Amino acid sequence: MNKKLSILSLLAILLVALISACGKNNGNGEASSQAASSAPASETPSPAQETEVVKKDVTIRIYQFKVEIAEALNKMAKDYEAETGVKVEVETHGGGEDYSALLKATLAAGEEPEIFNSSGWAGFEPYVDRATDLTNEPWAKDLVEASKAQITRDGKLLGMPMNLEAYGFTYNKDLFAKAGITELPQTLEDLEAAAKKLKDAGIIPFALTNEWWSMGIHTLNIALANQADPAAFIEEIKAGTKTFKDDPIMKQWIRLVDIMFANGQEKAITTDYNTQVAEFASGKYAMIQHGNWIQGMVDEVDPSLNLGMLPVPLLDKPNVFTGVPNNWIVNNKSAHPEEAKAFLNWMVTSETGKKYISTDFKFVPALNSIAPNPEAVGKIAGDFAVFAPANPSQVKSWNWDRFPDGITQQWGAAMQEYLGKQINGDQLLEKFDKAVADIVKR
Structure with a gap:
């Protein structure tokens, strides 16, 4: 399947669903509330x-x-x-x-x-x-x-x-406003500056987790999806004709990860997924790298939390990521x-x-x-419904499942080592390459 057509068609249906569900937007990414029963049967x-x-x-x-x-x-x-x-x-x-x-x-x-x-x-x-x-x-x-x-x-x-589903950085709009952040970050430099403003305001910028799947799948996909042709790049990685260690986009991705890890909570290495989301939902952190799937868990803690989806900066423009x-x-x-x-x-x-x-x-x-039910879909998806039609080229794909099973688990383990400062960036990328080589050879 043509990659661009696939993403565009998936984006189109997400937008139809979300926009029809969320109705008019108030400019802050908050969906207007219309009763679920008003949807045509x-x-x-x-x-x-x-x-x-x-x-x-x-x-x-x-x-x-x-x-x-x-x-x-x-x-x-x-x-x-x-x-x-x-x-x-x-x-x-x-x-x-x-x-x-x-x-x-x-x-x-x-x-x-x-x-x-x-x-x-x-x-x-x-x-x-x-x-x-x-x-x-x-x-x-x-x-x-x-x-x-x-x-x-x-x-x-x-x-x-x-x-x-779609993900980027889910962020707390009220905490951004408290820190005086009036424009969303467009570059890695902007993201670092926003993190500094949050810390200066006494706010921890990122809710991090030790979960291998979050880091080895969603975090790494940010780099994969930013390739000019993710599917072709992955085939070259599997064939050994390209490596993560020598890829310039991976070098930029390491900068992104360093910004996240340097601006998260102290005990991130012992924070599991449920704790990460629950503490974010309690207002302790400004950003979390998850998508609209956490809406239900957040609502159990604080359904009034003012959330949105922040596109992730890496190269020329920030992106969000969508798939099944x-x-x-x-x-x-x-x-x-x-x-x-x-x-x-x-x-x-x-x-x-x-x-x-x-x-x-x-x-x-x-x-x-x-x-979709507009009230249940929630504010995270509502923000995506606003951003995506205006910026279709900034909606990227999910790519981790193009690799054989077992590779992402090893990537996640390497990310845990990097989070724990046991290895450096070059060693991290070497471990990514080794995981692919080891499993593809089997």
Whole structure:
């Protein structure tokens, strides 16, 4: 798929969803509030019309990574059981856990959940033989076009894209105002100056974390996405014809990381994801490198927090990054794949399921047939909805899943060493190159 067309089409659907959800903007990136019920009702047939009645006294198991929706997903499972008689057991592993390693261990032990999460591109390769073809499912026609490629093989749709997400630096607008920052940083020099203003005002600029996935995936993707052609660059890295250590963009990226690490909290090396987000939500820090997926966790602490999405400076212009975080895979080696397909169908076609997706999960849906809830989407996504249409060239892709599984985990471990000041910048980039070489050779 053409990279530019893919990103533009994904951007277009995100904007349609977010702008229609958020309505007019007040100039500060805060979405106007309109009732979720005012969105036009989907004309998608009811699940009773689309699927056969599932049999009773069946249990399907879901193995999933998204800790932000765990509580709501369990509630949805109870509602599904009440409606159909089919029991749904949800097992969640995320945050500080290595979901991919745990899933592989679970499958190797002979346990076969009916539904599990997988990323796309190369990250999906270990699970292709287990993935049920979902091409002809009734919801497939409603998928955002750009969400399909990463989970399609040989023309077959092998998973349901979970949702659409975007990230940059989520920032506290009130703390920026308190520090006298009137313009968002456009360069690394601007970002460093903003951090100094925040510190001079007694505000810690960055909420950092020790999580390997945050640093080894989202942080590093800032450099990958800023390449002229990320997909081609990654293929050259995998082939060994280019290296991270000799890439000029990686040198600039090290400067960005140094600014973040030098302006975070003292005990970042012991701060896990949940603590990082909770403390940011309490107003202790001005910026956090996460996206609209933290909105629900923030709202549990302080729903009135005045947040926005700050594009990340690196080269000529600052950027934000968007993509599909994961997919629902129906496991054809499980005991009840047909019941699993019926559950996913119910989730995205029934009014109950759609409400969970748009309101309780706070998702920007990956299906055109589900309208996002403006109040649930929140201020972070609202800012993205304002920035993106005005600056489409500054909306970049997610690229980490183009590397084989295991590489990002090693990158994350190297980032932890760098955060702990055990290695220098050159050694960090050398470890990135070694991780690729070691795993690609296998």
